[in-house]
Amino acid sequence: MNTPHTAPRRPLSTLEPGGEFIPRHIGPSVAEQAQMLAALGFDSMESFINSVVPAGIRSGAPLALNPPRSEAQTLAELRQIAAKNKIFRSFLGMGYSDTHTPTVILRNVLENPAWYTAYTPYQPEISQGRLEALLNFQTMIMGLTGMEIANASLLDEATAAAEAMTLCRRVSKAKGKTFFVSQDCHPQTIDVVRTRAAPFGLEVVVGHHQSDLDALDCFGVLLQYPASSGEIHDYAETIAKAHGKGALAVVAADLLALTLLKPPGEFDADVVVGSAQRFGVPLGYGGPHAAFFATRDRFKRDMPGRLVGVSVDAKGNKALRLALQTREQHIRREKATSNICTAQALLAIMASLYACYHGPRGLTAIAERVHGFTVTLAEGIKKLGYELTTSAFFDTFTVKTGAQTAALHAAARDHQMNLRAASADTIGIALDETTTRAEVEALWAVFAKAGAAAPDFAALEPSAPGRIPANLARTSAFLTHPVFNTYHSETEMLRYLRFLADRDLALDRCMIPLGSCTMKLNATTEMIPITWPEFANLHPFAPSDQAQGYAELFAALEKMLVACTGYDAVSLQPNAGSQGEYAGMMAIRAYHANRGEGGRNVCLIPASAHGTNPATAQMAGMQVVVVACDQNGNVDLNDFKAKAEKHSANLAAIMITYPSTHGVFEETVRDICDVIHAHGGQVYIDGANMNALVGLCQPGQFGGDVSHLNLHKTFCIPHGGGGPGVGPIGVKAHLAPFLPGHCIGFDNHLSTGAVAAAPWGSAGILPISWVYITLMGGEGLKQATEVAILNANYIAHRLAPHYPILYTGVNGRVAHECIIDLRALKDRSGVTVDDVAKRLIDFGFHAPTMSFPVPGTLMIEPTESEPKSELDRFCDAMIRIREEIHAIESGHMPGADNPLKNAPHTALELAGEWGHPYSREQAVFPVESLRTVKYFSPVGRVDNVYGDRHLVCACPPVSAYEDHSDDAGA
Numbered sequence: 023m024n025t026p027h028t029a030p031r032r033p034l035s036t037l038e039p040g041g042e043f044i045p046r047h048i049g050p051s052v053a054e055q056a057q058m059l060a061a062l063g064f065d066s067m068e069s070f071i072n073s074v075v076p077a078g079i080r081s082g083a084p085l086a087l088n089p090p091r092s093e094a095q096t097l098a099e100l101r102q103i104a105a106k107n108k109i110f111r112s113f114l115g116m117g118y119s120d121t122h123t124p125t126v127i128l129r130n131v132l133e134n135p136a137w138y139t140a141y142t143p144y145q146p147e148i149s150q151g152r153l154e155a156l157l158n159f160q161t162m163i164m165g166l167t168g169m170e171i172a173n174a175s176l177l178d179e180a181t182a183a184a185e186a187m188t189l190c191r192r193v194s195k196a197k198g199k200t201f202f203v204s205q206d207c208h209p210q211t212i213d214v215v216r217t218r219a220a221p222f223g224l225e226v227v228v229g230h231h232q233s234d235l236d237a238l239d240c241f242g243v244l245l246q247y248p249a250s251s252g253e254i255h256d257y258a259e260t261i262a263k264a265h266g267k268g269a270l271a272v273v274a275a276d277l278l279a280l281t282l283l284k285p286p287g288e289f290d291a292d293v294v295v296g297s298a299q300r301f302g303v304p305l306g307y308g309g310p311h312a313a314f315f316a317t318r319d320r321f322k323r324d325m326p327g328r329l330v331g332v333s334v335d336a337k338g339n340k341a342l343r344l345a346l347q348t349r350e351q352h353i354r355r356e357k358a359t360s361n362i363c364t365a366q367a368l369l370a371i372m373a374s375l376y377a378c379y380h381g382p383r384g385l386t387a388i389a390e391r392v393h394g395f396t397v398t399l400a401e402g403i404k405k406l407g408y409e410l411t412t413s414a415f416f417d418t419f420t421v422k423t424g425a426q427t428a429a430l431h432a433a434a435r436d437h438q439m440n441l442r443a444a445s446a447d448t449i450g451i452a453l454d455e456t457t458t459r460a461e462v463e464a465l466w467a468v469f470a471k472a473g474a475a476a477p478d479f480a481a482l483e484p485s486a487p488g489r490i491p492a493n494l495a496r497t498s499a500f501l502t503h504p505v506f507n508t509y510h511s512e513t514e515m516l517r518y519l520r521f522l523a524d525r526d527l528a529l530d531r532c533m534i535p536l537g538s539c540t541m542k543l544n545a546t547t548e549m550i551p552i553t554w555p556e557f558a559n560l561h562p563f564a565p566s567d568q569a570q571g572y573a574e575l576f577a578a579l580e581k582m583l584v585a586c587t588g589y590d591a592v593s594l595q596p597n598a599g600s601q602g603e604y605a606g607m608m609a610i611r612a613y614h615a616n617r618g619e620g621g622r623n624v625c626l627i628p629a630s631a632h633g634t635n636p637a638t639a640q641m642a643g644m645q646v647v648v649v650a651c652d653q654n655g656n657v658d659l660n661d662f663k664a665k666a667e668k669h670s671a672n673l674a675a676i677m678i679t680y681p682s683t684h685g686v687f688e689e690t691v692r693d694i695c696d697v698i699h700a701h702g703g704q705v706y707i708d709g710a711n712m713n714a715l716v717g718l719c720q721p722g723q724f725g726g727d728v729s730h731l732n733l734h735k736t737f738c739i740p741h742g743g744g745g746p747g748v749g750p751i752g753v754k755a756h757l758a759p760f761l762p763g764h765c766i767g768f769d770n771h772l773s774t775g776a777v778a779a780a781p782w783g784s785a786g787i788l789p790i791s792w793v794y795i796t797l798m799g800g801e802g803l804k805q806a807t808e809v810a811i812l813n814a815n816y817i818a819h820r821l822a823p824h825y826p827i828l829y830t831g832v833n834g835r836v837a838h839e840c841i842i843d844l845r846a847l848k849d850r851s852g853v854t855v856d857d858v859a860k861r862l863i864d865f866g867f868h869a870p871t872m873s874f875p876v877p878g879t880l881m882i883e884p885t886e887s888e889p890k891s892e893l894d895r896f897c898d899a900m901i902r903i904r905e906e907i908h909a910i911e912s913g914h915m916p917g918a919d920n921p922l923k924n925a926p927h928t929a930l931e932l933a934g935e936w937g938h939p940y941s942r943e944q945a946v947f948p949v950e951s952l953r954t955v956k957y958f959s960p961v962g963r964v965d966n967v968y969g970d971r972h973l974v975c976a977c978p979p980v981s982a983y984e985d986h987s988d989d990a991g992a
């Protein structure tokens with residue numbers, strides 16, 4: 023074509039291929055931003071931001087980051103980094119096994135935004151799909167472990183073991199402060215348990231479960247099954263002994279092995295923990311993977327983590343929801359059973375679906391195959407003249423290798439294989455689902471001494487004896503529920519996945535305006551690399567020379583986060599915000615102790631803090647002192663100063679959130695930091711609200727000593743329906759020596775040890791944040807923050823005539839979120855935050871955050887990714903709802919039977935009788951646009967009280983499904 027065109031401003035060749043990413047990430051166009059600014063009375067973004075963000079905390083310089091890159095170029099650069107990782111075959115075991123992720127699950131769950139962009143299922147009506155998958159997970163864990171109740175995932179096996187220790191401490195009648203840990207537990211588990219024990223003054227004794235327990239006065243024991251060496255011990259006697267002392271027994275177990283082994287519930291274990299990684303979740307150089315936690319029914323109220331329960335909806339139909347929430351940090355705060363918030367929902371969902379896809383017979387076949395290869399391999403190695411030090415085993419054994427140990431490791435490396443250095447003169451070998459005959463033969467070749475003929479596989483296989491002791495073989499059935507026995511063809515699985523996903527609202531359908539949670543775009547380009555084999559298939563304990571790509575990525579990301587926060591050093595190990603808080607508070611604790619001020623144990627926490635803050639401070643051995651907030655939502659300075667003064671001698675720290683959870687930029691934050699420092703304390707700034715700061719201010723510059731960041735909020739890692747997350751911490755230089763170490767990864771000599779099982783926590787998803795920052799550059803990140811603040815203020819501006827905005831800064835503006843106050847409306851109309859939240863579902867929206875940080879309010883955070891049209895659609899819905907509330911206030915609509923109280927309305931209700939004083943149209947199409955796009959929640963309002971009173975935490979029997987034909991499934 024010869025279309026004439028005007029000359030471009032710069033040569034076309036200098037434009038990035040694929041175009042700029044920034045306007046893809048930021049919702050409102052430049053013109054729309056101008057419209058919104060004008061509505062707020064500003065003529066430029068600069069003057070707007072100047073009026074909102076206090077000058078005293080602004081950083082002068084632009085972010086020290088590279089200019090933005092295009093999506094194509096960023097992925098090309100990352101490919102080069104990824105190529106520096108070498109994917110050897112790792113036979114290292116230690117709780118991590120290679121696995122085949124069924125591709126139907128890979129593509130339709132892990133790579134599907136309907137699953138990965140969902141939020142934690144606190145709004146059960148729009149979460150029935152993921153709740154069902156998580157209930158399946160609980161049922162699967164209960165079945166395999168033989169326990170009475172299981173939660174819906176913890177962060178990793180090591181922290182799950184540490185949580186089990188504290189459960190033992192809470193429920194055991196034994197007086198002792200000692201926790202016994204078998205020396206044949208995975209080393210990283212021992213490391214994390216030691217870290218967690220210290221602040222509680224608990225002593226960890228590591229020893230042999232048979233010989234070292236007798237003389238001990240302990241409240242709990244931790245055993246590994248099969249043990250880290252591979253040995254399958256019969257623990258019945260040890261557990262009886264522990265019970266005799268009043269101690270509880272925790273068994274860390276391998277899920278695949280449990281298909282063939284007697285489950286711990288059948289030999290009287292009190293708690294069973296472990297990792298569900300090998301059920302189809304990629305290694306990812308250490309995570310994210312779901313851990314499980316199962317226990318006795320009578321300990322359910324002491325259990326950590328989320329629990330899915332079966333309840334009923336307003337019409338009496340089966341409906342799922344999160345149960346027993348009064349155990350958790352967001353309600354119980356420093357008295358919670360754990361500080362865990364974000365867990366590993368997406369990975370738990372994948373593992374449960376892996377079990378659905380394979381079913382009990384498929385899983386058993388996989389386990390038998392692995393065991394068969396392992397015994398054949400072992401026989402061959404014996405034939406080659408070696409002695410095994412393991413006698414009963416499933417997929418792992420240890421070989422005496424003596425003087426040849428180093429040479430054997432080297433030979434294995436030559437074949438691109440990693441063997442476990444079990445000790446100076448033994449080698450461990452662990453097989454897994456992906457093992458092939460060729461690999462077994464390659465291993466023999468490594469062990470064959472020069473000139474020796476390798477064993478003959480075909481000859482050995484039939485004669486190799488099974489190594490599972492008869493008295494420990496599994497005899498009980500498991501996974502008998504239809505959900506594990508139906509979806510074995512790909513067609514059925516595909517439709518089941520679609521059926522579940524369709525029941526849920528996620529970011530791929532609508533704005534999720536959850537204050538404090540920052541539900542922003544998780545761009546596809548950011549997600550692409552996580553399933554590249556170079557990132558997905560590395561074992562966390564592979565030698566570091568095979569992980570040079572990861573090392574480069576970590577270093578670059580740490581540098582980026584330093585630039586964003588103004589801190590000096592970063593640890594990427596914590597695998598959730600709560601764990602970052604823990605690592606940060608432990609660094610503060612170690613810092614004080616190192617200076618001879620170990621007595622400092624008071625932590626001030628404003629009343630508005632997120633529940634994880636007090637729960638964490640308690641776990642770090644601190645005494646929580648609550649500081650009041652004033653009527654403007656700011657820290658009450660008088661109360662604060664009085665408490666800092668009063669506890670001066672013992673003051674360890676303050677934990678504050680900035681901007682505060684009240685959604686305002688407090689002018690006084692620098693003064694608060696100064697007062698704490700003057701009293702010898704340290705300042706922990708909860709960085710969950712960094713989406714209001716990046717590019718404008720740095721917590722490390724306005725007084726913070728340490729902060730965690732939620733990479734799954736500000737830096738685009740998706741929430742996955744309740745995890746994964748990454749909660750790295752940034753620290754000033756004086757705290758850097760106290761960042762987490764790791765017994766296998768690296769040593770940080772002053773640190774109190776590891777806070778996560780893997781040295782770099784959830785390494786496998788760190789590429790997401792690296793890609794985001796690379797795409798945006800300093801300029802893009804700053805723009806994102808500005809638009810996040812603009813979007814929140816635009817919503818506040820549109821809603822203010824209809825609902826009171828609870829808090830604003832001195833300038834009358836909010837930060838990146840705003841709280842609307844419904845308490846007065848409730849007094850006048852009886853309408854609660856719940857009613858508004860549920861009515862929003864009828865309009866096709868996920869509710870804002872309810873009753874946090876102030877009961878009776880809604881906290882709205884739109885983020886920069888939402889376009890103006892979606893903000894307006896949301897405001898229109900809220901205004902429409904306000905009119906519906908008016909009708910109740912003015913007596914035009916009865917207080918007990920109205921669109922709010924009956925929300926959400928299901929499709930089922932449209933058929934048959936309609937006895938309400940408003941029309942079906944008003945119920946389900948209150949605004950015109952819903953006639954084109956309509957989401958129906960699959961259940962009506964869920965009854966929370968009923969669910970806790972009649973607690974059921976496993977898949978209901980089939981008859982329950984037959985009762986409710988709408989729930990019959992795919």
Ligand SMILES: *Cc1c(COP(=O)(O)O)cnc(C)c1O
Pocket residue numbers: 362363364538539598599600601632634635679683708710711732747749
């Ligand atoms: C989300 C959040 C946390 C906890 O982070 P998780 O990753 O869920 O553990 C802590 N503080 C605040 C203010 C938060 O919003």
